[in-house]
Amino acid sequence: xxxxxxxxxxxxxxxxxxxxxxxxxxxxxxxxxxxxxxxxxxxxxxxxxxxxxxxxxxxxxxxxxxxxxxxxxxxxxxxxxxxxxxxxxxxxxxxxxxxxxxxxxxxxxxxxxxxxxxxxxxxxxxxxxxxxxxxxxxxxxxxxxxxxxxxxxxxxxxxxxxxxxxxxxxxxxxxxxxxxxxxxxxxxxxxxxxxxxxxxxxxxxxxxxxxxxxxxxxxxxxxxxxxxxxxxxxxxxxxxxxxxxxxxxxxxxxxxxxxxxxxxxxxxxxxxxxxxxxxxxxxxxxxxxxxxxxxxxxxxxxxxxxxxxxxxxxxxxxxxxxxxxxxxxxxxxxxxxxxxxxxxxxxxxxxxxxxxxxxxxxxxxxxxxxxxxxxxxxxxxxxxxxxxxxxxxxxxxxxxxxxxxxxxxxxxxxxxxxxxxxxxxxxxxxxxxxxxx
Numbered sequence: 098x099x100x101x102x103x104x105x106x107x108x109x110x111x112x113x114x115x116x117x118x119x120x121x122x123x124x125x126x127x128x129x130x131x132x133x134x135x136x137x138x139x140x141x142x143x144x145x146x147x148x149x150x151x152x153x154x155x156x157x158x159x160x161x162x163x164x165x166x167x168x169x170x171x172x173x174x175x176x177x178x179x180x181x182x183x184x185x186x187x188x189x190x191x192x193x194x195x196x197x198x199x200x201x202x203x204x205x206x207x208x209x210x211x212x213x214x215x216x217x218x219x220x221x222x223x224x225x226x227x228x229x230x231x232x233x234x235x236x237x238x239x240x241x242x243x244x245x246x247x248x249x250x251x252x253x254x255x256x257x258x259x260x261x262x263x264x265x266x267x268x269x270x271x272x273x274x275x276x277x278x279x280x281x282x283x284x285x286x287x288x289x290x291x292x293x294x295x296x297x298x299x300x301x302x303x304x305x306x307x308x309x310x311x312x313x314x315x316x317x318x319x320x321x322x323x324x325x326x327x328x329x330x331x332x333x334x335x336x337x338x339x340x341x342x343x344x345x346x347x348x349x350x351x352x353x354x355x356x357x358x359x360x361x362x363x364x365x366x367x368x369x370x371x372x373x374x375x376x377x378x379x380x381x382x383x384x385x386x387x388x389x390x391x392x393x394x395x396x397x398x399x400x401x402x403x404x405x406x407x408x409x410x411x412x413x414x415x416x417x418x419x420x421x422x423x424x425x426x427x428x429x430x431x432x433x434x435x436x437x438x439x440x441x442x443x444x445x446x447x448x449x450x451x452x453x454x455x456x457x458x459x460x461x462x463x464x465x466x467x468x469x470x471x472x473x474x475x476x477x478x479x480x481x482x483x484x485x486x487x488x489x490x491x492x493x494x495x496x497x498x499x500x501x502x503x504x505x506x507x508x509x510x511x512x513x514x515x516x517x518x519x520x521x522x523x524x525x526x527x528x529x530x531x532x533x534x
Contacts, residue, residue, distance in 0.1 A: 139296035174272035196467030226298030228313030235265035253489035263290025292322035340369035342428035355386030
């Protein structure tokens with residue numbers, strides 16, 4: 098049996114739940130050391146280090162002249178993709194653009210009765226680094242990553258969007274990625290990947306500009322590099338293996354559940370596919386469906402490993418218990434395959450993205466629905482959100498006092514400053530209270 102269903106009330110069920118609630122994992126020591134060495138090399142040697150790593154791991158004959166995608170390469174890419182792809186791309190862009198436009202924040206001010214003006218000035222970062230994974234050495238171009246990263250940055254008003262993606266062994270980038278970048282206005286694309294790409298974006302090199310925020314998914318080396326440069330630059334989130342939690346009652350379709358668990362499992366051997374169900378029948382039929390559908394997958398070995406090592410099927414007493422568990426687990430993707438799922442929406446406290454009903458597969462959110470698919474994992478949905486326009490925005494406070502207003506507030510400001518032992522703070526107010534000033 099690929100996954101053995103477990104009752105939540107048993108000792109094994111309680112142990113499994115405890116593991117799920119404590120699934121946040123730091124990078125292993127070897128990965129951390131390797132990444133730290135790569136970051137140091139790029140910081141010290143710049144483009145020379147990028148060339149060395151790219152030749153060693155991606156394209157043996159790579160030349161510095163190939164580092165930045167040229168206008169000629171962009172033009173050639175447009176001729177290499179078919180009309181059907183362009184139509185699908187246009188629809189995806191339209192959906193994502195419309196959704197993310199709703200997220201745009203505005204600056205605002207408030208004026209008190211005494212004339213004091215306070216407010217918030219919302220401004221985009223100046224430059225954003227957009228990491229797009231290679232996808233089987235360029236054979237499976239992750240077009241959705243280009244759109245999910247680049248569109249919110251563009252709506253935010255980021256002037257410089259720098260895309261990095263590893264080249265294939267010939268030093269090329271898949272034309273679909275270049276067309277996607279071009280269609281959303283990204284003009285600077287560099288053929289560099291893994292942790293050395295993150296280092297280049299964080300520190301800057303002669304060829305690649307330093308950025309303010311780095312976003313985008315990647316393997317453990319990319320994730321660890323983002324972790325190590327966080328603070329020098331902003332990052333979207335600390336990401337772990339992809340995950341889905343499906344809450345299902347007796348009304349759910351076992352074939353749909355299995356298909357969605359497999360869709361998650363095929364990402365990575367460490368992917369986490371979870372089912373919490375009120376129905377023993379559903380649990381048993383899902384196991385049968387998983388074993389049957391696995392045979393039809395191109396990435397069956399990866400999916401099978403993920404399900405065997407990390408797959409979860411929990412049996413619970415009722416939907417209330419299931420929703421309670423979902424809130425504790427705080428999954429990246431939460432699917433509600435239950436009767437009247439919309440009536441339970443207000444009960445959901447923690448989830449990266451929520452999919453309602455039997456006909457809302459997680460794949461729709463990955464590509465075309467509109468919301469972003471870059472989501473918090475490993476339980477971090479308890480305190481973080483999907484990548485969005487706000488990821489590329491920063492807010493400055495606005496404060497404007499008249500002399501009369503300051504005189505009114507001065508005693509209170511000075512009292513708090515003196516209480517905290519900061520006499521210079523108090524004096525900076527007192528000096529403005531002198532007559533004649």
